[in-house]
Amino acid sequence: MSILEVQGVNKRFGGLAALDDVNLSVRENTIHAIIGPNGAGKSTLLNCLVGKLIPDSGTVTFGGRSLIGLKPYEINQLGVSRVFQTPEVFSDLTILENLMIPALASRDGAFKLSPFKYLGKEADIRYQSERILEDVGLIDQRHLLASSMSRGNKRRLEMAMCLVQSPKLLLLDEPTAGMSRADTNNTIELLRTISEAHNITFVVIEHDMHVVFSLADRISVLSQGHVIVEDDPQNIKGHPKVQEAYLGTVESEG
Amino acid sequence: MDAILLQILNGLDKGSAYALIALGLTLIFGTLGVVNFAHGALFMIGAFCTVVVNGLLSLERVTLSETETNPWGEPLEIRVQYAELWFGDFGQLMVDYSVFWSLLFVIPAMLLIGIAMERGLIKHFYKRPHADQILVTFGLAIVLQEIIKQIFGANPIPQPAPDALRGAVDVGAALGLSPGSIIYPIWRLVYFLFAALIIGGVFAFLRFTTFGMVVRAGMADRETVGLLGIDIDKRFTAMFGIAAVVTGLAGAMYTPILSPNYHMGMDFLVLCFVVVVVGGMGSLPGAVAAGFLLGVLQSFASMTQVKALFFGFSIDQVIIYLVAVIILLTRPRGLMGRKGVMET
Amino acid sequence: MLAKLLNNKDTMLVIVFSLVVLAAPLLLAPLGAGYPDLMQRFAIFGIFAIGFNILFGLTGYLSFGHAAFLGVGSYSAVWMFKLLSVNIVPAILLSVLISGLFALVIGYVSLKRSGIYFSILTLAFAQMSFNLAYSVLTPITNGETGLQLALDDPRVLDGASTEGVLPSPQLFGLEMNDTAQVPFLGMELQFNVGFYICALILIAAFFISLRIFRSSFGMMLRAVKSNQTRLNYTGINTKPYTLAAFVISGMYAGLAGGLMASMDPLAGAERMQWTASGEVVLMTIMGGAGSLLGPVLGAAIIKYFENIFSRINDNVIEAWFTFLPDWLGDILVTLISPFVGKGWHLSLGLIFMLVVIFLPGGLVEGAQRVSRWTVRSVKRLQHSEPGSSKSLEPGETH
Numbered sequence: 001m002s003i004l005e006v007q008g009v010n011k012r013f014g015g016l017a018a019l020d021d022v023n024l025s026v027r028e029n030t031i032h033a034i035i036g037p038n039g040a041g042k043s044t045l046l047n048c049l050v051g052k053l054i055p056d057s058g059t060v061t062f063g064g065r066s067l068i069g070l071k072p073y074e075i076n077q078l079g080v081s082r083v084f085q086t087p088e089v090f091s092d093l094t095i096l097e098n099l100m101i102p103a104l105a106s107r108d109g110a111f112k113l114s115p116f117k118y119l120g121k122e123a124d125i126r127y128q129s130e131r132i133l134e135d136v137g138l139i140d141q142r143h144l145l146a147s148s149m150s151r152g153n154k155r156r157l158e159m160a161m162c163l164v165q166s167p168k169l170l171l172l173d174e175p176t177a178g179m180s181r182a183d184t185n186n187t188i189e190l191l192r193t194i195s196e197a198h199n200i201t202f203v204v205i206e207h208d209m210h211v212v213f214s215l216a217d218r219i220s221v222l223s224q225g226h227v228i229v230e231d232d233p234q235n236i237k238g239h240p241k242v243q244e245a246y247l248g249t250v251e252s253e254g
Numbered sequence: 255m256d257a258i259l260l261q262i263l264n265g266l267d268k269g270s271a272y273a274l275i276a277l278g279l280t281l282i283f284g285t286l287g288v289v290n291f292a293h294g295a296l297f298m299i300g301a302f303c304t305v306v307v308n309g310l311l312s313l314e315r316v317t318l319s320e321t322e323t324n325p326w327g328e329p330l331e332i333r334v335q336y337a338e339l340w341f342g343d344f345g346q347l348m349v350d351y352s353v354f355w356s357l358l359f360v361i362p363a364m365l366l367i368g369i370a371m372e373r374g375l376i377k378h379f380y381k382r383p384h385a386d387q388i389l390v391t392f393g394l395a396i397v398l399q400e401i402i403k404q405i406f407g408a409n410p411i412p413q414p415a416p417d418a419l420r421g422a423v424d425v426g427a428a429l430g431l432s433p434g435s436i437i438y439p440i441w442r443l444v445y446f447l448f449a450a451l452i453i454g455g456v457f458a459f460l461r462f463t464t465f466g467m468v469v470r471a472g473m474a475d476r477e478t479v480g481l482l483g484i485d486i487d488k489r490f491t492a493m494f495g496i497a498a499v500v501t502g503l504a505g506a507m508y509t510p511i512l513s514p515n516y517h518m519g520m521d522f523l524v525l526c527f528v529v530v531v532v533g534g535m536g537s538l539p540g541a542v543a544a545g546f547l548l549g550v551l552q553s554f555a556s557m558t559q560v561k562a563l564f565f566g567f568s569i570d571q572v573i574i575y576l577v578a579v580i581i582l583l584t585r586p587r588g589l590m591g592r593k594g595v596m597e598t
Numbered sequence: 599m600l601a602k603l604l605n606n607k608d609t610m611l612v613i614v615f616s617l618v619v620l621a622a623p624l625l626l627a628p629l630g631a632g633y634p635d636l637m638q639r640f641a642i643f644g645i646f647a648i649g650f651n652i653l654f655g656l657t658g659y660l661s662f663g664h665a666a667f668l669g670v671g672s673y674s675a676v677w678m679f680k681l682l683s684v685n686i687v688p689a690i691l692l693s694v695l696i697s698g699l700f701a702l703v704i705g706y707v708s709l710k711r712s713g714i715y716f717s718i719l720t721l722a723f724a725q726m727s728f729n730l731a732y733s734v735l736t737p738i739t740n741g742e743t744g745l746q747l748a749l750d751d752p753r754v755l756d757g758a759s760t761e762g763v764l765p766s767p768q769l770f771g772l773e774m775n776d777t778a779q780v781p782f783l784g785m786e787l788q789f790n791v792g793f794y795i796c797a798l799i800l801i802a803a804f805f806i807s808l809r810i811f812r813s814s815f816g817m818m819l820r821a822v823k824s825n826q827t828r829l830n831y832t833g834i835n836t837k838p839y840t841l842a843a844f845v846i847s848g849m850y851a852g853l854a855g856g857l858m859a860s861m862d863p864l865a866g867a868e869r870m871q872w873t874a875s876g877e878v879v880l881m882t883i884m885g886g887a888g889s890l891l892g893p894v895l896g897a898a899i900i901k902y903f904e905n906i907f908s909r910i911n912d913n914v915i916e917a918w919f920t921f922l923p924d925w926l927g928d929i930l931v932t933l934i935s936p937f938v939g940k941g942w943h944l945s946l947g948l949i950f951m952l953v954v955i956f957l958p959g960g961l962v963e964g965a966q967r968v969s970r971w972t973v974r975s976v977k978r979l980q981h982s983e984p985g986s987s988k989s990l991e992p993g994e995t996h
């Protein structure tokens with residue numbers, strides 16, 4: 001069953017068509033990768049999914065609900081979390097606090113005015129946060145400020161911040177960008193464990209073919225604002241259209 | 255019709271001052287990304303430069319008369335201005351036109367002050383948060399204002415316009431309307447023309463010189479220009495100096511309209527911030543247009559007919575803020591603002 | 599139970615804070631600051647700065663218009679004295695309410711933008727309020743002269759009881775300017791009713807701010823300052839949070855304004871001027887924005903130095919230097935006199951700049967830096983392992 005449906009989405013910036021009639025169907029509990037060369041429209045597409053951009057036309061539905069016109073926080077409240085290309089965390093807060101904020105957002109909604117309740121009394125939120133921190137291996141550092149972390153650990157933290165919300169859909173924007181081979185493999189491992197342990201659907205935007213083919217259950221290839229192919233990994237590898245998109249026209253070079 | 259024209263004219267001089275100050279402000283945060291709360295102080299310092307020049311030019315030599323006596327039987331004091339003593343009629347002319355002479359002093363003085371301010375203080379705040387930039391320039395504004403207050407006192411110091419430009423002209427007659435319908439002080443016309451000249455000059459400078467081109471490119475995308483190997487910092491320092499000169503000139507020429515006082519800087523600055531916000535942060539044409547627009551609007555608001563609309567309250571003091579609120583609610587980026595300028 | 603309470607760091611903080619505030623007449627007398635008028639100002643500006651800190655210290659939104667709320671609070675209180683009763687309870691309640699409503703409107707518009715735009719908008723609003731109070735709304739504010747009590751005020755509840763003399767504000771019969779003078783160790787201690795009312799409210803204000811700092815609401819506000827983008831994608835609608843912080847801090851300012859009018863029943867437009875807004879910013883920054891005690895400390899320091907500095911005139915300075923040769927004394931007098939007496943604002947501006955340039959974290963952070971440095975030096979002497987990075991419980995700020 002498909003959880004995220006994108007149909008006929010167009011987005012233009014001035015004269016440039018960033019997305020041109022994009023269709024996408026993400027099945028529940030799968031890892032769906034979106035690949036494509038630079039400037040293919042991957043980030044624009046992602047931004048249309050999270051409410052940062054509003055498509056000029058077309059529909060985006062998540063679990064049967066249209067996401068068009070919703071604000072980012074409203075989309076998150078429906079169960080869509082995202083991880084940024086460069087990790088976005090609350091640097092001035094401790095790692096545990098970084099986890100408690102999304103946990104509170106899931107429990108209390110987009111706004112709750114309870115200015116007099118001690119944070120220390122939110123035992124369930126704290127327990128929930130600490131359990132996730134154990135999962136990602138950051139529990140020992142929970143009282144340190146997030147600004148003191150390495151980039152790789154910030155990525156882990158950001159992932160944990162998404163997981164603590166138990167989202168239905170997790171969007172990852174190049175989760176291994178700028179990582180060493182070892183860190184990349186760790187991340188792949190982490191994502192695999194998560195997807196097996198929780199019922200989360202992943203949409204991963206990725207450059208690195210190694211990552212894509214070791215993770216994805218399904219792949220969409222985006223080129224110049226079009227989805228040129230959507231298929232299973234084994235069919236993508238040798239697909240002429242994909243080679244064309246990445247390497248230029250094969251025939252003329254051959 | 256006459257009344258409307260008169261109000262438009264009345265708004266032009268204030269509008270000119272707003273436009274000039276707002277232009278300087280926009281130049282500074284367009285290029286340096288710093289909101290300068292001490293910018294009003296530059297306007298004030300420019301005004302007080304003319305006070306100094308006027309004071310110097312009209313220094314008098316006092317001698318005691320050998321023959322005449324005053325009613326108390328003491329020798330009569332004869333006061334002669336040195337300028338007249340040394341240069342004769344030309345000297346008198348110098349005193350009379352001291353506002354214009356002071357401009358010669360204002361330009362180098364403001365350039366120096368501007369560059370000193372940028373190199374000495376603001377430079378160190380480029381990498382600090384915006385709040386720190388606002389706060390340090392705010393502190394500087396207080397300091398400059400208090401220094402002026404200690405030197406020149408708390409009372410306004412009236413500055414005369416040159417004799418020949420002191421009266422009023424019958425604009426109505428000149429435009430073919432009934433004579434006497436629109437009487438307008440000459441100096442305000444002079445101020446408007448002067449402002450137009452300066453604004454034109456700044457735009458031409460940015461448009462047609464390589465220096466201006468680099469600065470404009472830097473305003474659009476500082477990092478890229480920096481990557482091209484152009485020393486953008488030096489040009490931005492110069493830009494700060496130029497902005498200081500523009501603002502100082504605006505203050506100097508405004509002295510016959512408003513007697514310089516120590517708090518004029520902040521009075522104008524707050525309004526000019528609003529002007530900049532209405533015009534659109536970072537847009538030079540926006541700043542100028544909004545300056546004139548709000549000046550004229552303010553003068554319309556002081557009309558009795560408008561007052562009657564608001565139950566007799568004189569809203570000219572608050573109209574600018576009301577307009578700013580309405581514009582921000584309907585067009586958050588101002589009249590000509592670009593996306594992404596100063597939004598974080 | 600008691601032992602457990604005393605173990606709690608926050609409880610201790612509140613208790614120590616309360617003791618220090620309540621003992622102020624005793625503690626401040628040796629400093630020459632133990633008289634009611636000044637101590638009232640310490641407490642009132644302490645409340646003002648605590649409130650400002652809830653907005654600026656937590657969310658990072660720098661408002662330059664908070665004096666407007668203080669002014670509105672003062673006007674509301676004086677009107678309550680004129681119309682209803684000189685009892686301060688309804689007056690203060692109304693000032694908090696009205697300034698809260700005012701803050702709601704101004705905050706709603708100003709918070710449409712952030713960063714520099716926000717600062718400019720609040721400054722513009724405050725200047726507009728000042729202009730309104732100064733000229734346009736003269737029927738309500740009595741313009742330049744300021745709003746004062748008059749003999750023919752209606753005072754529905756207690757108008758009859760005080761015929762012929764202007765009443766002074768009171769709390770169920772306790773007059774604000776009642777002062778008990780107690781000789782103590784050669785000093786005259788002044789225990790003033792008005793000060794103790796301000797002090798109790800200050801303690802309450804401090805306690806409330808502590809609770810806000812330690813709550814999830816306070817954590818959200820700190821998150822707003824830290825990373826708004828992340829917060830938006832974390833399912834939090836930041837606008838109501840910042841607006842709530844703005845309104846709360848506006849109510850604190852209104853409370854301070856109401857208290858100010860209660861101590862001295864008049865209200866003038868100059869209370870709303872941009873310099874007044876700048877002053878509370880300075881107090882907060884000087885003490886340490888985002889820290890709990892900093893703003894109160896900053897307020898006390900600024901008001902103390904204002905008091906000392908503005909009382910020094912040339913004669914006083916001359917008296918300091920009588921031991922020096924005349925010419926040297928004269929030079930020193932000329933050098934110092936611009937900064938004192940009426941020149942206090944020049945010193946204020948300079949302090950402002952120096953704090954922002956050299957101590958952006960304020961005195962509290964400065965003290966922490968010194969203590970960390972001392973601890974490290976001591977540890978180094980003991981050849982122990984290097985200190986670990988700081989570690990915080992959730993909700994705890996530094």
